[in-house]
Amino acid sequence: MREKPVLLLDLDGVLSPFAAPTCPEGYLERVFFEGEPPHRYCPAHGAWIRELAAAGELWWATGWGEHANERFLPMLGVDPLPVVRFPPVPFEPELKVPAVDLVTGGRPAAWIDDNHTTRGLRWAAARPAPTLLVSIDPAVGWTRSDIDHVLDWAARL
Structure with a gap:
């Protein structure tokens, strides 16, 4: 049996399109952290996350850390995911790489992020x-x- 790939999922910019000038159609806004502007989320994306989790070992690769499980996933009806441990926020995006490398080891990996350095x-x-x-x-x-790109890639491994 082949080993499932590691799939890495960022949150800000990926599930929450922060740079859109207005809230995109199908998205809702909610304040997740007091004193911060609302984040955007699309309830339909819970199904996409479950699809990815079925295709590989899905991990959060976000500065949200455990907050992604505690605050964001309940809005999507998805069970918690393992979390790549990054330095405390704020950190330089290139500092994600050593932590991602540690999690992926020698396994196939797909990384979904809005800021590949x-x-x-x-x-x-x-x-x-x-x-x-x-990207x-x-x-x-x-x-x-x-x-679909990630699912097709994983199926071809």
Whole structure:
């Protein structure tokens, strides 16, 4: 039996399109952290997350840390996911790479993020295991074609 790939999912800019000038159709807004502006979420994305979880070992790769499970996933009706441990917020985005590398080890990995850094691109190119980086426009958020791209990639492994 083949080993399932590690699938890494960012939140801000991916599930929550913060750079959109207005709340996109199908999304709702909610304040998750006191004193911060509302974040956007789409209730239909719970099904997409479950699809990814069935195709691989799905992990949060977000600065939200455990808050992604505690505050965001309940809005989508999804069970908690394991969390990649990043430095305390705020941190430079390239600091995600060592933590992601630790979680993925030598396994195939797909990473969905709105801010793949030069360090992340070099990491992906140097890995001997199959690696897919999916770049998301934070003004749009992820789309069905992004999900299908990851699912097709995982099925071809």
